[in-house]
Amino acid sequence: MSEADGKGNADALARLLRFVLAAGEVRLVEGDALVAPDGRRQPLAPVVLAEAISLGLLRRGGARLSPLPEARVHLKRRLCDAQTPFAGQHRDMAAVTVLRDGVRERALANRLESPLANLARLKEKSGEAYLPEGAFAAGERLHADFTRGGLQPKMTMSWEPRIASRQKGEAGAGRDLTDTTLAARLRVARAIEAIGPELSGVALDVCCFMKGLEMVERERRWPARSAKLMLRAALLALARHYAPPAKTARHRHVWGAEGYRPDLSR
Known part of the structure; x- marks a missing residue:
């Protein structure tokens, strides 16, 4: 993905979050549009919706979408970045993997x-x-x-x-x-x-x-x-x-008298 494509997806994600947060809950119609309770509509790219759900920003239940608490934080951070374009020259952003609640997730770090x-x-x-x-x-x-x-x-x-x-x-x-x-x-x-x-x-x-x-x-x-x-x-x-390592099964040792035969049916 080119830098321009990445920026376009980020802008589309911000527009999606802004629309859903303002509406509280929206309906997904015809697979490529969102409808708010007041009738307002907004086009939607499936790849942007998939990204919002994978990042834990939106919750989908059938044809309904609702924002998660992380959506407002993500949008606020995005708007702050857009308002400080000169800060980019002091950053070296790279994708990293972080642990959250035992689950590995991708994030950006300076x-x-x-x-x-x-x-x-x-x-x-x-x-x-x-x-x-x-x-x-x-x-x-x-x-x-x-x-x-x-x-x-x-x-x-x-x-x-x-x-x-x-x-x-x-x-x-x-x-x-x-x-x-x-x-x-x-x-x-x-x-x-x-x-x-x-x-x-x-x-x-x-x-x-x-x-x-x-x-x-x-x-x-x-x-x-x-x-x-x-x-x-x-x-x-x-x-x-x-992330504790998985416990391995311990072998049990059984001592038997002369002529003992183990039960192999277990």
Whole structure:
């Protein structure tokens, strides 16, 4: 797909979302048009509709389409991008895979503002990626939960041991937090616990505080290039936490007396 085709689809998707959000719910008629409750019509390209559904922006029930909460966020972000055309020269956008609720999804990331994305571009001598896709996706998910939980404005390096535990006098501190925020904080706490105290610090520094590896080494007084190894180990542990490997069936051993024959009918 050419750049012009991609931009055209993005514009068509924005028009579709704007129409559905304004109407609340629309009907799909003749497979290529939308009709709002007030009778307004809008043409529709099947490929744009398929993209909106695959991205989790619209819900389809038969011939009816309704917007999901992500639709308004997506449209708002699209409009902001359109209003700041000069910001594009400071971006290096690339398609990445992220984990959300255990499902891998495609998204766009600005590689110029993410130390983790810089690491994801490194290659082993064999040509394979230094940071496996699952590990990169785990780091992105940790960053998303960290941001969704509203932790960034308040957290510093001294906050690390307190993520998974509440301090004395903080019993009522969470009463004004939404369920979404509290759930995100709980996921961060569980992730940090899964990584372990030895590796969680570097994961927080890079994935959440967006610190470069050299800064991490300087602040923690680590040898050169050691942060890269520590971060990789942390993200591999985090990936196993988010997507545990399937358990293999354990073989049972049965001891029998002389002349014993196993029952093969089971």
